[in-house]
Amino acid sequence: MxxxxxxxxxxxxxxxxxxxxxxxxxxxxxxxxxxxxxxxxxxxxxxxxxxxxxxxxxxxxxxxxxxxxxxxxxxxxxxxxxxxxxxxxxxxxxxxxxxxxxxxxxxxxxxxxxxxxxxxxxxxxxxxxxxxxxxxxxxxxxxxxxxxxxxxxxxxxxxxxxxxxxxxxxxxxxxxxxxxxxxxxxNQVPLPKGDTLPVFTFEFYELQKFLSRSLNGELYATGGSIFSNKMGDKLFNEKITIKQDRDPANYPRPFFDMEGVVLEDDSYTLVKEGKLVGVYTDKRTASNYNLPHTGAASGAYDGMPTLVDAPLRFAVDSDDIKAALNGQMAVLVVASSGGDFTADGSFAAPVQVSFLFDGERIIGKLPEFTIRSHLYKMLGDDYIGTFKNKHLYLGDGALLQGYYMTIA
Amino acid sequence: MYIFPEGLYVDVRIEEVFETKISFKKRELYEQKVRSNKGAFIRVFDGNRWYYSSLTDLDYIQEAIDTLAQMATPNPNIMEHPIVKAFEVNKDNIMTYESQSVSSVPVAEKQKLLEEYLELLDHPEIVHHTSYYVDNRTVKSIYSSKGTAVTFDKQTCGIRLNLELSYGDNKDTVVVSKAAVRFEQLKGLEDEFKKEIEKSIIFVKEAEPVVPGVYTVLLSPEATGVFTHESFGHKSESDFMVGDETMKAEWALGKTIGQDLLNIVDDGTVIGNGYTPYDDEGTKGKKTYIIKNGKLTGRLHSAVTSAALDEPLTGNARAVNFEFEPIVRMTTTYIEKGSRPLKDIISEIDNGIYVETVKHGSGMSTFTMAPARAYKIENGKITTPVKVSVITGSVFETLAEVDAVSEEFELMSFVGGGCGKMEQYPLPVGFGGPYTRVRKLTVQ
Incomplete structure (x- = not known):
């Protein structure tokens, strides 16, 4: 035993x-x-x-x-x-x-x-x-x-x-x-004019949650994921690479999963240059559905290893937010509590706290508004990039990500 | 029982928790976990600052009291401090579930019950499912240096079926669940579950994207519960108001914020997830009218906020578990039922949205609700299912938009999850109410 x-x-x-x-x-x-x-x-x-x-x-x-x-x-x-x-x-x-x-x-x-x-x-x-x-x-x-x-x-x-x-x-x-x-x-400032604006987020909880659910190997294999049957397909903008990430340097969590698996470089690539190349799995899911094992078991200290919400991280693909904005002012979202994706990828969220942002400096506080998009738009043609956080002192591992979104 | 140091207020909360979790992935048993844990939370107050400690070895409670006391500055007048004066002194023992404890039901019987419900899940549209039986019985004891000594138990149990649906390119995740306080209440739910599953399958097949806009929205008892909790419940938690003159003026007692038909209650004595016969600082649970006949009549309090705002205690100081201090939280919060039949209320809506079930909600200045199942209302009838990302409204304006509440009424609890406030999540709460019509909400 x-x-x-x-x-x-x-x-x-x-x-x-x-x-x-x-x-x-x-x-x-x-x-x-x-x-x-x-x-x-x-x-x-x-x-x-x-x-x-x-x-x-x-x-x-x-x-x-x-x-x-x-x-x-x-x-x-x-x-x-x-x-x-x-x-x-x-x-x-x-x-x-x-x-x-x-x-x-x-x-x-x-x-x-x-x-x-x-x-x-x-x-x-x-x-x-x-x-x-x-x-x-x-x-x-x-x-x-x-x-x-x-x-x-x-x-x-x-x-x-x-x-x-x-x-x-x-x-x-x-x-x-x-x-x-x-x-x-x-410094209260008005929203820039226009129905579509560049929107930047730190940790876009709803997006992470939706992707994490959709890249779950079990859901993928049983047909419940929006990405089911799309392995090898180009899903997103070719700049986008998404990894299952267990590097504690990026976030304070163990470098091993709940089945004791340590990954090479503490990561496993799931989306490469916009293309779906993998879904995350634990030992059970990999075995049951004949998928590559990616060491993604989660679970309680006293429970069964399970497969829920593997930590995901976008690779940094862009360097200079100000250059990407090309003189346009952006919205930096601080709180957008309560929004969600529908099962087919439509997204809407109220933004309760946000700033006007020039790519380096925070200019002023914006009024409340609503953002709207779709998964394949915001990570497709409307995707601006994932940037290292160079100017905002928020702590270890923080990234900034931008997309054009409909403002209402 | 404990030696409380002179010149300090001290209270000790001991929690003994029994829990079961059984889960199946499809038809395969995936987890069967039974655990019993104990822990304690200790508070020491010197009139200036609180000192807290949580521990898992109950033999060290006295040592923890003494350690915290060394950090504090003894205050000979501590008993005259307004917060200390505010604390109730109660001595009581309420063991409601001792004879029907979930801990005395064999785990095999719990597993068998869950397995029986798996028979309902054989549909081609249900491509995967994970199902749970969960229970929790907690015995709490609270002792204070003012003389409180209360012991009581709480119990919840539930069945939760997480379904992954697929119909062509249409996907959906659906939760079908039932919460109860006694194991026997979870038997015989086949018809209720079957009805919910069938509705969900029709929804994934037929739901259309909603046309974004401002609609009259009819809320089911479940949606009313989330709406009440998020749109106003959090506003009534008075820790947000302490030291804040603007908030106090905006939410002054007596202010009219809704029509006469609107009554909102928080009641810790209601059996269910929000049952709080004594709160986590030993105050007896109470029924509090937050809004009566459309007027703001009360707020939810701990001893700290009660003293600060000079309002009566309400028994709402709650902690998510023994690792945290009690803060002001809701118990069971609901809109009281009205006198109008549901069918009459629906018949008056020409172009609206009916929200039947809800995934989650939130409440800041804008409250939100993400519907799981929603439908169009056209010419007085509930018609086509619609996919909605989020429904929003201003917490300052929306209650005034409530113009009808039904005579039909239901209180309920979620199985799993609960209310989150800062670091403390998930706290079990009860919610519900009548069918509620809101004249204007933004639907996207």
Missing amino acids: DKEFITIREKETAVRVQNTKVNAVRMKDIVKKGVRVYKDGKIGISGAVGDISDEALVHNAIENLSAGIPYPYELSGNCKDYRDYGKQRISSAEIVDYGEEILAKLRAEYDDFSFSEGFFTNEVTIQMKNTQGLDLEYRDSYISIGLVIKDKKSANIFDGFLGYYGRSFDMEKFWAFNEEVLEAYR
Whole structure:
């Protein structure tokens, strides 16, 4: 019988903010453990929060074997890989100091706004080991800042955000960028004229979600994806390359999937130069549907490996936003909560917070409006490009992506 | 039970959670997980700042209290602090589900029930399906240095069928589900599920793109629930209002924001996902009229916001689990039923949209709702299915556009998911209401 152990340790200090003052400090130090046992092509699982003994968890996992859940796949093994991405560990005391310093300046110089939410420092260690020689460890530490901005003259619940995520933090760069942002919040400007405008986004959640669903190997193979039967077809603008991405440098998550698979270069190409060349799979999906295995298993620490929402990342294909805009002003979307794609790819979303953007600098805050497009338009003829974020101090790995969209 | 340090307010929330998750991919058993976890959240308040800690080893609660107390500055007048004075002191034990606990139902029986429903999914248009049985029984105990000592249980269970539909180039993802509080209530749902599945198949075959525009929109009880939660529920969470004079003026109690027929309630005593007999700081659950006869009459509070706004406690301080502090959240929020039959309300719509089921919603200054199934209303009749990306409206104006609510009424809960507020997601909530007609909403 093979055994596999997953251990997650999360330490967090959160500095909670209300009305531009620290109102609470929260500390968390939690261990979550999961065990899987494999016998005769079956899998048994168990898990717990807290530092429970391995023996107790193995006992529960062996009992779970009686459920008869098939898992006739080869275990990942013979791989030892320890990586630590935490460059600059920030202590609880330091994050409180950072928070107090930032809030003092906000109170002094931006009293027309109030700020809430908080400052966070996290340390995480995720280990996966098994009796086939798998020994993986991902360690990381990072800070994140999320401040909700409320204009004191506004009756909205909130009017904008200041945000940062990264493994190191530079106060000077933070202010150089966020002073520009806060000045822009004070400077209300009209939308540029025209029914179609260049629209830039940081992390286009709805697009990522729709692509992630459509590139799911299981959905693809069973005919439920908008891309089903289109392998090898040109779907998008030829500039576009999309990878299944597990590089922790781009986002704080383990470099291995929940079946212990480590990819070469931590990535797997699914769309190359606009053409569909792959869909993401775990071991089960690859086996059941005769698809290439891409190491995309997700799942809970104490659950079955499953295939949901593999992390995707567009390759950077363009360099200079200002040059791409050729003198035109763009819209930079900060919040467009609640929009969605229909199953056939039509898209609409209200934009609650956005800025006028010249490709380098944020000029002013725009009124609310609606954006509309279609998947094949925004990633086809209307696609502008995916750019490295050179000018906006938002943290590690942030990309900017642009498309022309209908404005209403 | 615990030694509470002098000069500080302290409360301790202990959660013992039993959960089951069983899933099938098509007809193959995919996961069968039963877990029991315990955790605690501790708060210490010195009158100036709160100090929180969450832990999983309950033997260390006293140690955590003492550690947080060392970070705080003892305040001899802490009991006179307005927030501390606001806390209710309750002593109670309400174990509603002890004799019908989902933890006492054999896992094989739960699996068998789910398997029986898989028989309904043999349609050529259903190209894939993943199905779930889930349950949760949580026993919470709350103790405070003011003397509160309450213990209660909550329970939910549900069946959720995630269906992938394909008909030529038409694709759709559909969720058919039923939430309950007792295992027995999940039996005998074949007809209800069959009807939903058949409607979804017709939808994927026949739905047309909607012509974008401003329409009169009729909302089903499910859509009314999402609409109420997103368009106004979040606005009534008073932590958004503390220290904000503009918000207080805009949403002053007594202000008219809808027609007389509009009554919106949040009620933590309603059985279901939002059931909160005591909130997470030990305040007894209450029924709160947020809007009565079209006028703003109340807000949702924790002790902090109640003290800040000098309004009564409502029992709405809730945390998503033991890792987080309680913040102001909804429980079960709904529009009260009206007196008009649904058929009369529909008959008055010449050109509108009926929203039957909803994928998700959001509520900032603009509220949104992404329909799963929507239909045209033409000359007083529900007709062709239409694909809609999103329905939007201004939270400042839309409630005034509600001009009819039906006598038909239903409360419900989602299976999986819930309400998100900043870092805390998903919090189980109840929702629903009557069929509701909104004169003008933007449909795209």
